[in-house]
Amino acid sequence: MGNENDKKWFEKKISRRDFLKKAGIAGAGVAIGASGASGILAKMINGTSGQLVGNEEISFYGEHQSGISTPVQKNVYFAVLDLRSLELEEIKQMFKDWTDYTEKLMSGELVAPELKNHLLPPIDTGETVGLNPYRLTVTFGISPAFLDKLKLDNKKLPEFKDLPHFPRDQIKDKYKGGDICIQACADDAQVAFHAVRNLVRKGRSLIDLKWTQSGFLPIGNGKETPRNLFGFKDGTENPKNENDFKNVVWYDKNNWLKNGTYLIVRRIQMHLETWDRTNLQEQENTFGRYKESGAPFGEKDEFATIDIEKKGSDGKPVIPIDSHVYLAKKAGTKICRRAFSYSNGIDEISGQFDAGLLFLCFQKDPEQFIKIQNSLGNEDKLNEYITHVGTGIFACFGGVKKGEYIGQKLFE
């Protein structure tokens, strides 16, 4: 540390939470259940569609991991990691260490007390001192390759396989595969980044970073569905209550994945310039929904039920048969979408914005996603404006009880 003031700052060894209590910031330290909101917040929120900015702390412990049915936060930092060590005991210990870290991170504390020895690097990297937990959630998943590499053959599940190639995929090797994923979401981008940074740092000798992506959503009021970079409300048709999550998301067979779920990530480039040259009618035809209200064609309310069989007075289907919504619905299954926009500077080849959607979705069986993506395949009008460049499938463990560690049932 450079000057005396800096030294004093660290010597105080105050946790982030103590700092907040001292500062008297409302909302700090109010723990909300891992799988969602409680009390007043629960009344304000419907499923994951309406996000809001909160100071609150979300509980690390629960039946399910947080960051899945939690009302969506403003920011995500998503990381895919490769295993460097293939020693099961070492990886198990890493998950134990991550459990300890994650509990602290989510409650707004430093990952470890500051060292007295000023000649050593601090353990916590420090950029969140003075910040609220900002509804930080950290969600862990492992890929089929993780099970292969650690020779956990008896833990394989028949549906847990790498995703197939889909029509029009242009997946880049650098955004494909990987062994572990960490999804950190928070209403503050620095809090989300800090979580992944410190977790990766703790496991540094055992893992390598493969790819990462940060993402954002607009500040919400808990009621409005956030808009994506094409200006459309995105997340309207999503699980809305516990029963929906039970039917669509939570894995319920009696094995190590019980109460967990499958996470699918797609890094989808959105060709903003092409879109911005497209007239409004075409834009709306692409989705089968009105841009301003988000309502399906022929309706006024965003949440109106859609009947894809419905015909207009001209005998034609009200929702265009090549629209995104028509084809997604036609697949006849559901998923829980929890996507974030991203913006990564300029595409080196086209000189245009390198921007898009970090598409994250959760489902109890990967087949749900596969069916929908196959239906969207070649026919989706949206394909003219997007390119899928990254992919991944991860099994996200069930939640953690006090005294347990993340992924324990897999390693036992």
Ligand code: HEM
């Ligand atoms: C950049 C890519 C994408 C964009 C911009 C996008 C945008 C949208 C929008 C605006 C809606 C309508 C509002 C809503 O219900 O949320 C929608 C619905 C939906 N999307 Fe996407 N989406 C994209 C990719 C995907 C992918 C890859 C999948 C899954 C394979 C998917 C699955 C769905 C589903 C299931 C619905 C709900 C359909 C319904 O039942 O009404 N989307 N999407």
